[in-house]
Amino acid sequence: MCKFHAVGRAAIVAAGLTMLGMSMPAAAVTNAFVNVSTGFCLDSNAEGKVYAIGCNGGNYQHWESQGKRLVDAATGKCLDSNADGKVYAIACNGGNYQNWDRSGKRLVNVSTGKCLDSNAANEVYTLGCNGGNYQNWN
Numbered sequence: 001m002c003k004f005h006a007v008g009r010a011a012i013v014a015a016g017l018t019m020l021g022m023s024m025p026a027a028a029v030t031n032a033f034v035n036v037s038t039g040f041c042l043d044s045n046a047e048g049k050v051y052a053i054g055c056n057g058g059n060y061q062h063w064e065s066q067g068k069r070l071v072d073a074a075t076g077k078c079l080d081s082n083a084d085g086k087v088y089a090i091a092c093n094g095g096n097y098q099n100w101d102r103s104g105k106r107l108v109n110v111s112t113g114k115c116l117d118s119n120a121a122n123e124v125y126t127l128g129c130n131g132g133n134y135q136n137w138n
Contacts, residue, residue: 029064030062030063030064030065030073031062031063031064031065032055032057032061032062032063033063033107033137033138034055034137034138035052035118035133035134035136035137036105036133036134036136036137036138037118037120037133037136038052038118038119038120038134039054039055040052040053040054040055040118040122041053041054041055041056041061042061042063042079042116042118042124042137043058043060043061044060044072044074044075044077044079044089045060045075046074046075048075048077048088048089049088050087050088050089050124051122051123051124052118052122052123052124053122058074059072059073059074060072060073060074060075062074063079066092067099068098068099068100068101068110069092069099069100070100070107072089075089076092077089077090077091078090078091078092078093078098079098079100080095080097080098081109081111081112081114081116081126082097082112083111083112085112085114085125085126085127086126087116087124087125087126095111096110096111097109097110097111097112099111100116103129104136105136105137105138106129106135106136106137107137108129109126112126113128113129114126114127114128114129115127115128115129115130115135116135116137117132117134117135118134119134
């Protein structure tokens with residue numbers, strides 16, 4: 001089947017469902033978060049470790065926004081933190097430690113009020129928001 005035909009069929013099905021009063025789910029929006037200071041992308045692995053490394057376009061570096069949660073596209077795990085500043089990815093549980101507010105270029109943990117931070121050693125953690133570029137993510 002040619003690409004155009006497949007896309008055309010999907011559009012017709014979507015239009016048909018909309019006309020029947022059924023809505024199509026919105027396409028998931030995924031983002032890569034690039035640290036302003038290091039140029040590294042927010043990344044994780046299947047074990048839930050979170051770090052920042054060179055951007056490679058892989059799914060472990062794509063995060064889907066689900067409300068205030070950031071869900072790793074490769075693992076389905078939520079970006080999480082704790083009061084000690086540790087950052088990791090675990091099963092989504094609805095807790096506030098998994099909620100992040102966007103404030104300019106900063107990602108602020110809802111529970112702790114700390115900003116997602118990184119360094120040149122590829123580490124990711126949270127610290128009190130200080131306005132530094134290591135806390136800014138494009």
